[in-house]
Amino acid sequence: MFVKCPICAKEVEWSATASPFRPFCSKKCQLIDLGEWASEERTIAAAKQTPEASPDAVDIEEIEAMLSQQPDDFFKH
Template sequence: MTETTIVNCPTCRKSVVWGEISPFRPFCSKRCQLIDLGEWAAEEKRIASSDELSDSDKWSEEQQ
């Protein structure tokens, strides 16, 4: 017998079964998946870094 893993949707916090039954996992639906994608695209979310400049900013400065 396998154990069922339940996670919370990152967007709405609804419980989601982590498995084939949930095709949008970890999201509960396509809607929540697209909301999250939109937040990343609008740069409302980002991965924290220790540097103020991005790698592309450093590259452009070195080229000058």
């Protein structure tokens, strides 16, 4: 089976012995791809989360309300 190199589109045989860098044709194309991922030129599309949609979002007013319910000596060392 042959596939096209994702970087240069050269035909690559899909086997460990014929092409150790598969699906890339060479180490050079493999490193170019890695660099594109590292620099975020390539990404996997995902829905962006807003801070309100995040389950870990911090509500400052809620924290202040919880702190106001603490006894006065809570904040002393």
